[in-house]
Amino acid sequence: MLVLEGLTKRFGSVTAVDSASLSIPRGQFVGIIGRSGAGKSTLLRSINRLSEPSAGTIAWNGAEITTLKGAALRDWRRRCAMIFQQFNLVGRLDVLNNVLLGRLAHTPGWRAMSRLWPHQDRLLAMSALEQMDIAGLAAQRADTLSGGQQQRVAICRALLQEPEIILADEPVASLDPRNAKIVMDALQRINRHHGLTVLVNLHSLDLARTYCDRLVGMAAGRIVFDDVPAALTEGVSRTLYGMEAADVIDHAAAPGLEAGLAAQAA
Numbered sequence: 001m002l003v004l005e006g007l008t009k010r011f012g013s014v015t016a017v018d019s020a021s022l023s024i025p026r027g028q029f030v031g032i033i034g035r036s037g038a039g040k041s042t043l044l045r046s047i048n049r050l051s052e053p054s055a056g057t058i059a060w061n062g063a064e065i066t067t068l069k070g071a072a073l074r075d076w077r078r079r080c081a082m083i084f085q086q087f088n089l090v091g092r093l094d095v096l097n098n099v100l101l102g103r104l105a106h107t108p109g110w111r112a113m114s115r116l117w118p119h120q121d122r123l124l125a126m127s128a129l130e131q132m133d134i135a136g137l138a139a140q141r142a143d144t145l146s147g148g149q150q151q152r153v154a155i156c157r158a159l160l161q162e163p164e165i166i167l168a169d170e171p172v173a174s175l176d177p178r179n180a181k182i183v184m185d186a187l188q189r190i191n192r193h194h195g196l197t198v199l200v201n202l203h204s205l206d207l208a209r210t211y212c213d214r215l216v217g218m219a220a221g222r223i224v225f226d227d228v229p230a231a232l233t234e235g236v237s238r239t240l241y242g243m244e245a246a247d248v249i250d251h252a253a254a255p256g257l258e259a260g261l262a263a264q265a266a
Contacts (some may be wrong), residue, residue: 001023001026001060002022002060002165002197002199003023003057003059004020004057005021005056006055007020009039009053017042017221018222019222020043020056022216022223022226024214029198029200029211030197030214031208032218033202033203033208033218035240035241035242036203039218039221040170041201044082044167044199045082046058047080047167048167049065049068049073050077050082053066078161078162078163079162079164079165080164081158081159081166082167082168083171085169085170087147089154091141093142095138095139095145096122096139097117098142099128099129099156099160100122100160101160102125102156102157105161124160125160126138131159132186133152134153137149137153148182151171151179152186154171163196166190166199168198170201172184184207184210187211205237209229209232214228215227215228217232225240
C-alpha cells in the first residue's frame with residue numbers, strides 16, 4: 001500500500017502540493033485529475049522523489065520513502081517507475097536498446113555502456129515489446145516512431161525495471177485519440193495482468209472514467225475529490241476545472257456533492 005500523509009511541496013512562496021494525504025491499496029488503478037497547475041505532476045514526482053517533498057511522509061508497504069538516500073533511493077526509483085508525457089527516449093538508439101535501459105539498475109555499468117546486455121535481459125525486452133504489439137520495431141531508431149509507438153516503448157522500458165508501482169505523468173497528453181486509447185489499454189493491461197499499482201495523471205475525464213478504479217481530484221495543490229468514477233459529476237468537474245470545465249464535462253450535475261467539494265476547495 002502507498003500511504004501519503006500531509007505531503008507538501010513548496011517552490012519558494014508557491015505551494016504546489018498542499019498537505020496531500022492518500023492511502024492507495026496495491027493493485028489499484030488511480031487517476032489523478034484536475035486543471036493545469038493543480039499539482040498533479042508535482043505529486044507524482046514527489047512520490048518518486050524526483051522532487052523532494054517539503055513536508056509530510058511517503059510510505060510503501062510500511063517502509064518510509066521520504067528519508068531514503070543513495071542506493072536505497074535508487075532502488076525505490078527502480079521499484080517506482082515513471083512514464084513521462086514526452087517519452088524521454090534516446091532518439092539515436094534503436095527500440096530494443098531503449099527498452100533495455102530499464103535494466104540499468106540490474107546490470108553492471110560497463111555492460112550497459114557497451115550495450116552488452118545479458119541474453120535473458122534481451123528476452124525480457126522482446127517479451128515486453130510483444131506484449132505492446134511493437135516487437136517488429138525492435139531494430140528501428142526511436143526517433144523515427146510515432147508518438148503512440150514511442151510511448152509504448154517507454155512503457156516497455158518501465159516494465160523492465162520490474163517495478164511494483166507505475167507513475168504515469170500525462171502519458172497521453174500529446175497523442176491523438178486512437179493512440180491515447182492504445183496507451184491507456186496498455187497501462188490497464190499492466191495493472192490487470194501484472195497486478196501493478198498504477199497512478200496516472202489525466203486531463204481527459206472520458207479516459208479517467210473509462211480506465212480508472214478510483215479518481216483523485218486536485219485543485220490549487222489540495223486533494224478535493226477522492227471517489228469512484230461514477231461520482232465524478234458535472235458539479236465536481238466544475239469545481240476541479242473552473243473555466244476549463246466546458247472542455248471536459250459530459251455528465252449531469254449532483255448539487256449536493258458539488259456543494260461539498262466547493263466548500264473543500266474554498
